[in-house]
Structures are given as structure tokens and as C-alpha cells.
Amino acid sequence: MNIYDVSKKANVSIATVSRVLNGNPNVSDKTRAKVLAVMEQLGYTPNVFARGLGLNTMRTIGIMCSDSSDLYLANAIYYLERDLRSNGYDAILCCTGYELETKQKYFDLLCSKRVDAIILAGSKFVEMKPRDNTYILDAAAKIPIMLVNGYLEGENIYSTVCDDQAAVYQAASRLIQSGHKKLLYVYTSTSYSGSNKLQGFKNALADAGLPLLPEYIRQCRKDITAAKELFFSLKKEGLEFDAVIASDDSLAAGAVKYANTAGISIPEELSIVGYNNSILSLCSDPELTSIDSKVEALCTTTVNTLMGVFSGGNVPSRTTIAADLIKRETTNF
Amino acid sequence: MNIYDVSKKANVSIATVSRVLNGNPNVSDKTRAKVLAVMEQLGYTPNVFARGLGLNTMRTIGIMCSDSSDLYLANAIYYLERDLRSNGYDAILCCTGYELETKQKYFDLLCSKRVDAIILAGSKFVEMKPRDNTYILDAAAKIPIMLVNGYLEGENIYSTVCDDQAAVYQAASRLIQSGHKKLLYVYTSTSYSGSNKLQGFKNALADAGLPLLPEYIRQCRKDITAAKELFFSLKKEGLEFDAVIASDDSLAAGAVKYANTAGISIPEELSIVGYNNSILSLCSDPELTSIDSKVEALCTTTVNTLMGVFSGGNVPSRTTIAADLIKRETTNF
DNA sequence: TTGTACGCGTTATCAC
DNA sequence: GTGATAACGCGTACAA
Numbered sequence: 159m160n161i162y163d164v165s166k167k168a169n170v171s172i173a174t175v176s177r178v179l180n181g182n183p184n185v186s187d188k189t190r191a192k193v194l195a196v197m198e199q200l201g202y203t204p205n206v207f208a209r210g211l212g213l214n215t216m217r218t219i220g221i222m223c224s225d226s227s228d229l230y231l232a233n234a235i236y237y238l239e240r241d242l243r244s245n246g247y248d249a250i251l252c253c254t255g256y257e258l259e260t261k262q263k264y265f266d267l268l269c270s271k272r273v274d275a276i277i278l279a280g281s282k283f284v285e286m287k288p289r290d291n292t293y294i295l296d297a298a299a300k301i302p303i304m305l306v307n308g309y310l311e312g313e314n315i316y317s318t319v320c321d322d323q324a325a326v327y328q329a330a331s332r333l334i335q336s337g338h339k340k341l342l343y344v345y346t347s348t349s350y351s352g353s354n355k356l357q358g359f360k361n362a363l364a365d366a367g368l369p370l371l372p373e374y375i376r377q378c379r380k381d382i383t384a385a386k387e388l389f390f391s392l393k394k395e396g397l398e399f400d401a402v403i404a405s406d407d408s409l410a411a412g413a414v415k416y417a418n419t420a421g422i423s424i425p426e427e428l429s430i431v432g433y434n435n436s437i438l439s440l441c442s443d444p445e446l447t448s449i450d451s452k453v454e455a456l457c458t459t460t461v462n463t464l465m466g467v468f469s470g471g472n473v474p475s476r477t478t479i480a481a482d483l484i485k486r487e488t489t490n491f
Numbered sequence: 492m493n494i495y496d497v498s499k500k501a502n503v504s505i506a507t508v509s510r511v512l513n514g515n516p517n518v519s520d521k522t523r524a525k526v527l528a529v530m531e532q533l534g535y536t537p538n539v540f541a542r543g544l545g546l547n548t549m550r551t552i553g554i555m556c557s558d559s560s561d562l563y564l565a566n567a568i569y570y571l572e573r574d575l576r577s578n579g580y581d582a583i584l585c586c587t588g589y590e591l592e593t594k595q596k597y598f599d600l601l602c603s604k605r606v607d608a609i610i611l612a613g614s615k616f617v618e619m620k621p622r623d624n625t626y627i628l629d630a631a632a633k634i635p636i637m638l639v640n641g642y643l644e645g646e647n648i649y650s651t652v653c654d655d656q657a658a659v660y661q662a663a664s665r666l667i668q669s670g671h672k673k674l675l676y677v678y679t680s681t682s683y684s685g686s687n688k689l690q691g692f693k694n695a696l697a698d699a700g701l702p703l704l705p706e707y708i709r710q711c712r713k714d715i716t717a718a719k720e721l722f723f724s725l726k727k728e729g730l731e732f733d734a735v736i737a738s739d740d741s742l743a744a745g746a747v748k749y750a751n752t753a754g755i756s757i758p759e760e761l762s763i764v765g766y767n768n769s770i771l772s773l774c775s776d777p778e779l780t781s782i783d784s785k786v787e788a789l790c791t792t793t794v795n796t797l798m799g800v801f802s803g804g805n806v807p808s809r810t811t812i813a814a815d816l817i818k819r820e821t822t823n824f
Numbered sequence: 825t826t827g828t829a830c831g832c833g834t835t836a837t838c839a840c
Numbered sequence: 841g842t843g844a845t846a847a848c849g850c851g852t853a854c855a856a
Contacts, residue, residue, distance in 0.1 A: 160832090160833055160834085161833060161834065162833080170842075170843085171842065171843040171844070172833090172834085172835095172843090172844095173835090173836085173842070173843060173844075173845090174841085174842060174843075176834070176835060176836085177841095177842090179834090179835095180835080184841060184842085185841070185842085186841060186842090189841080189842085203602075203603045204603075204833080204834070205544070205605070205832085205833050205834070206603070206604055206605055206834095207540055207543035207544040207547070207549065207605065207832080207833075207834085208540075208544050208832070208833030208834035208835085208848090209833080209834050209835075210539075210540035210543070210544075210834090210848095211538070211540040211541050211544050211832090211833080211834070211835090211847095211848050211849065211850090212833085212834045212835040212836080212847080212848055213834085213835070213848090214540070214848080216540065218583075221584075225569065226559070226565060226568050226569045226572065227565045227566045227568075227569040229562075229565075229770070232559060232560045232562075232565035233560045235559050235560075235568075235584070236558065236559045236560040236586055239559065239584050239585070239586050240586060243585075248583050248585075248604065249583065249584050250551075250581050250582065250583055250584075251554075251568070251572050251582050251583075251584045252572070252576075252581075253569055253572050253573060269536075270536040270537075270539070271539055271581065272538070272539055272540065382770075382773050382774055383773065408770075408774075411774050414776070415774075415776045418776055419776075437562070437715075437741075437770075437771070438770065438771075438774050440715050440716065441715055441741075441744050441771050441774040441775060442774060442776075443747070443748050443751055443752075443775075443776060493848090493849050493850085494849060494850065495849080503826075503827085504826065504827040504828075505827090505828095505849090505850080505851095506826070506827060506828080506851085506852075507825085507826060507827075508850095509850065509851060509852080510825095510826090510851095512850090512851095513851080517825060517826085518825075518826085519825060519826090522825080522826080537849080537850070538848085538849050538850070540848080540849080540850090541832090541848070541849035541850040541851090542849080542850055542851075543832095543850095544831095544832050544833065544834085544848090544849080544850075544851095545831080545832055545849090545850055545851045545852085546832090546850090546851075547832080825856105826855105826856085827854100827855085827856075828853105828854085828855075828856095829852100829853095829854090829855100830851105830852090830853090830854105831850105831851090831852095831853105832849105832850090832851090833848105834847100834848085835846105835847085835848085836845100836846085836847085836848105837844105837845085837846080837847095838843100838844085838845085838846095839842105839843085839844085839845105840841100840842085840843080840844100
């Protein structure tokens with residue numbers, strides 16, 4: 159079942175069939191109707207491989223993420239796929255894990271699959287050492303590379319980021335304004351996004367004239383139980399804190415469980431702010447005040463930018479989107 | 492940059508290059524080394540479209556799910572992609588939403604993309620009315636259809652399911668044995684998986700000689716807050732219950748929040764069992780006893796079965812995997 | 825062990 | 841407005 163069968167049955171050439179297929183206006187209405195009827199009758203579908211061979215594109219985008227079961231990334235993938243599809247593109251998903259070597263390997267793999275672009279979801283792809291990013295720059299020589307909530311400068315590389323720094327700055331400032339003096343910042347990673355959040359925290363303290371004490375900045379695995387234990391051990395250390403800002407809801411959820419267990423009242427004795435406005439912020443009791451990092455907007459913008467790149471438009475290499483502070487029960491502002 | 496360039500530079504024919512490419516043993520070591528060197532030097536990658544055109548396969552599997560940001564499905568997608576890739580297959584992701592019409596549309600779309608098989612993740616694809624499933628049966632005439640935690644009988648259709656019925660039966664029986672008399676069952680949907688769970692509940696009551704009261708079987712949106720409100724309204728109705736079995740952790744999490752708010756002690760006054768052993772079971776306080784539906788095993792088995800189908804092996808059209816009851820803090824067994 | 829020639833199903837470029 | 845034909849790049853009989 160191919161274009162020849164259709165052309166034969168419709169008494170036209172394959173060129174005409176192809177024209178009908180691709181909406182070329184240079185076909186008479188009569189011929190078009192005839193061809194369409196035959197296609198319908200034969201249940202003909204064009205072969206995407208042959209088409210890909212000629213056009214050298216399959217209208218397919220590679221999406222890379224470290225772990226599609228991560229709450230944030232799962233949402234990102236959902237929105238990316240949805241928006242790509244509504245633009246007529248398929249998404250090939252590729253979960254790379256966290257090691258540089260496998261990330262590079264999968265990157266090459268996607269390139270060799272002739273995807274039309276690669277979207278890097280999450281801030282885990284840009285490495286600290288510039289030379290560890292050359293594989294991305296190399297790929298950008300061939301196809302557009304889109305970063306969702308990550309930033310890398312380079313030709314044919316486009317970033318859409320959330321203004322994490324401003325968001326954390328705002329949250330910390332709010333806490334300080336409402337009387338908190340001992341803010342604890344807990345974070346999971348030092349990625350692009352992670353270091354921006356931390357910077358926002360530092361700036362807020364500085365602008366409020368509060369001291370920046372290293373023991374009030376702690377790292378923790380992205381794990382509710384691990385976070386809970388961290389807070390208990392901090393308490394044991396004798397560290398006093400009246401507010402927690404977490405770089406991820408899971409850590410904030412751990413803080414809630416810690417406070418509930420230790421008999422510390424929220425938000426009277428301890429205020430807590432999470433990040434990502436995930437399902438965990440609704441599952442926690444009391445519910446988490448959390449920073450909404452606007453995944454959907456980030457993804458939609460990324461896809462729109464990509465479409466702009468395809469159509470040769472002049473698109474910004476970097477777009478920043480403001481976060482939202484969602485107030486719930488773990489803060490009194 | 493194609494196979495001709497390589498053959499020219501290596502002074503061999505394209506056939507030889509092709510043989511090297513595909514690991515054909517009929518090439519002398521010397522020639523092979525020469526060709527490989529040239530490939531390396533030119534940075535040559537075979538064109539997948541041309542290859543796909545000849546072989547009529549791109550080693551790509553379509554994964555369909557209703558919503559990739561759903562906790563359960565996000566995990567399923569992760570494992571499916573991982574296992575497919577380790578078998579040398581790519582995964583095209585397709586989130587269909589919940590409407591039959593769009594599901595059908597995306598199904599056709601994937602078929603027209605000439606994927607080698609379609610994996611249906613989650614039990615939301617098999618409809619109650621048999622005629623609403625004909626689109627799946629039709630597709631199965633062309634390519635294998637794999638169901639993850641859903642069941643449909645038909646040629647070239649393979650199901651891997653979790654024994655939900657036995658799992659709920661066991662949980663309910665345990666609750667009854669430990670002295671509970673008024674078990675409330677809350678569920679989200681009446682899919683294949685959903686009706687099995689319910690049947691397990693009914694059987695447990697029957698085998699224990701307890702009455703089956705319709706007011707003790709309630710439906711609720713998959714939403715923590717909605718669930719919490721449901722329990723409050725049931726209490727207001729005057730319904731008494733000493734145990735809750737939920738078809739999803741989100742409903743169980745709602746039950747925990749209800750009990751905490753209403754001052755009901757867990758598990759002394761109210762025992763709660765969730766389903767899926769998701770992150771919510773760890774976020775709840777106390778942590779949820781939950782049924783682990785073994786997503787990873789389900790996915791691995793699905794992919795293995797699919798590989799069996801491809802290699803022409805005799806594979807079972809239906810595989811059942813036992814669930815695990817993970818005991819935590821919301822039950823006293 | 826190696827090479828030649830054709831088929832795969834499109835799209836695009838001509839000529840008419 | 842339509843038709844013939846040449847790419848597109850690879851796999852693979854078949855021949856040597």
C-alpha cells in the first residue's frame with residue numbers, strides 16, 4: 159500500500175497524489191476529491207520513513223530528563239509532550255540518570271536518531287566545568303538545544319528559566335518582615351537553579367542586615383525522611399531556627415513532619431516554605447506554603463520558542479519567567 | 492555524509508560498509524578496521540530514515556498513558572523507557588487524556604508513525620463497552636499491543652497485571668482479623684484494575700461473614716482535599732467506620748488528614764490502607780500502610796514479553812504479578 | 825571476501 | 841494543472 163497504488167487507482171501520477179497529500183494548491187478540486195476518495199477507500203497512510211528520508215526530518219523532538227518519575231520533571235514532560243504534539247511534533251523520551259557519561263551517550267543517541275531538536279528538562283544537564291558541556295555545544299551545531307530551567311550560553315542554544323533567585327529572595331524577605339530572625343535554608347543540589355535559589359536567600363539576608371551563617375545553609379537528599387532526620391539532628395546540635403526555606407517540597411514536607419513530631423507548632427514557632435508547589439505541599443498537614451516554579455509556563459514558552467527557531471524567527475536566547483508564592487498554612491503571611 | 496562517502500574514502504563498496512555497520516561476520520578484520528577508522532574519522536552516523544525505509548522499523552515503541560504526571564504512571568513510564576532502551580528501543584511518549592475520542596486519535600497517530608508496538612500504560616484504556624475497544628483490536632492486527640495493568644482479550648494483545656483483587660482481599664482480611672468491623676472502601680475509578688480491587692474488598696467481607704453495605708463503598712476524585720472532605724461529610728452523615736481501604740494513596744492521605752484534623756487517633760481508632768505505595772505514603776504523617784502494586788516488575792515483565800513477541804517466542808497473553816502489603820504506621824498489624 | 829544493482833516510498837524539480 | 845523522473849541513504853540478493 160503506497161503512493162503508486164493510490165495513483166494507479168485514481169488514474170493520476172504519484173506527483174499529484176503527493177501534492178494532494180501535502181496540501182499543494184496546484185491541484186484541481188476535481189482531481190483532489192478523486193484522489194482523496196481513493197485514499198480513503200484504500201485506507202492509505204503515507205510512510206513516514208520515506209518521507210523522513212526525503213525531508214530529513216520526522217517532526218520528532220528528543221526530550222531528555224534525568225528521571226521522569228521526579229515530581230517536577232514528570233510535570234515538565236507532560237506539558238512538553240502536550241505542547242509539542244499540538245504543534246504536530248512527536249516526543250521521544252530519554253531518561254538519562256545523573257551521570258555525565260550516560261547523559262553524553264544518550265545525547266549522541268538522540269542526535270543519531272535525527273531528532274529535529276533536543277529539549278533538556280531540568281537543571282541537571284549543565285555542568286560546573288565548562289569543558290563538560292562541550293557535548294551540548296557540539297550538538298547545538300547540528301540542531302537547536304532547548305533548556306528548561308537551566309542556562310547555558312551558546313549558538314543555537316535557548317534557555318527558559320524561572321526566576322528562582324527572586325522567588326527565594328521574596329520568600330525570605332517576607333519571613334524576615336514577619337519577624338523571623340533565624341532562617342534555615344536547606345537545598346538538594348547545586349545546579350544552575352539550585353545556586354540561584356541560594357543566592358536569593360543570601361541576598362535577602364544581606365539586604366535585611368542579617369548575618370550569613372554557614373550553619374544555616376544545609377544540604378540534604380531529596381527525601382522526606384532524610385530531611386526529617388536532618389532537622390532532628392540540627393535540633394540536637396543545638397541549632398535554633400524559626401523558619402525553613404527549602405529548595406524542594408520534599409525537604410519542606412520533612413520539616414513539617416519534624417515539627418509535628420517534636421511538638422513544634424506551625425507556623426507560630428516554625429514557618430516553612432517549600433518549592434515547586436507539588437502534590438507534597440497538599441499532602442503535608444498543615445499544607446505547605448510553596449513557591450510555584452511555573453513548570454507549565456516554562457514548558458509552553460520553551461515549545462513556542464522552539465517553533466520560532468524552526469520558522470526562522472528572531473527568538474530570544476534566554477527567557478525568564480517569574481515564580482509565584484503560593485500561601486498556605488505553614489506561614490503566617 | 493553517507494555510506495558512499497565512507498566507501499569511497501575506505502576504497503571499498505557500500506556493501507562492505509553496510510556489513511561492517513551491521514556486524515556481518517563476512518568481512519576480513521583488516522577491511523573492517525579500515526572502514527571503522529574512516530567512519531570514526533568522518534564522524535559518520537547511518538541515516539535512520541533510510542534504514543527504517545528498508546527494514547520498515549525504527550526500533551521505536553509507542554507508550555500511551557492518560558497523564559504522565561500521575562504518580563503511578565510517571566513511574567511506569569520511567570521503567571518502561573529504561574527497559575525498552577536497554578533493549579535498543581526508543582520510546583515515543585503519548586499522553587492521551589481520558590476521553591475515548593482522543594485516545595483513538597492518538598492510537599491511529601502512533602500506528603501511522605510505524606511504531607513497532609504500542610504499550611498502554613495504566614488501566615484507563617480498556618472501556619466497559621466492548622465496541623469501544625475495537626480500535627485496539629484493529630491496531631493489534633498490525634502490531635503487538637501491550638497492556639500494563641489492564642486486560643483485554645485478543646489476538647496479538649498481551650497483558651501484564653497486578654493481582655489487585657488478592658491484594659485488597661488480603662488487606663481487608665488483615666483489618667478484619669485485627670478486630671475491625673466497619674470497613675470503608677473508597678475508590679477513584681471503575682477501570683479494570685478498579686473493579687478488581689473492589690471485588691477483593693467484597694470477597695473479604697463475604698468470607699468473614701460481614702455484611703456488604705453500599706454506604707461503605709464510596710467513590711471520590713483522586714484528590715487529597717476532596718477525599719478529606721468526603722470523610723468529613725461521611726462523619727456528618729453519621730456513618731461510623733474503623734478502617735479505610737483506599738484504591739489510591741491520595742485518598743488514604745486524605746483520610747489521614749481527616750483523622751488528624753478531627754482528633755481521631757491512627758491506628759487506634761482508625762486504620763488506613765493506601766494503594767500504590769507512592770511518595771504520598773511517606774509524606775503522610777503517620778506514614779501510610781500501602782499496597783505496593785509493583786510497577787517496576789509490571790513494566791519489566793511487559794518489556795520482556797514484548798521482546799519475546801518480537802523474537803517469535805511463545806509468550807503468555809496474560810501475566811499476573813502479586814502485590815506487596817507495605818506495613819507502616821496507619822495500621823497496627 | 826567483496827562488489828553491483830535494485831528496491832524501499834516519498835518529495836521536489838523539471839517539462840509540458 | 842499534471843506527469844515523468846531524479847534524488848534521499850540504506851539493506852541485501854546475487855554475482856564475482
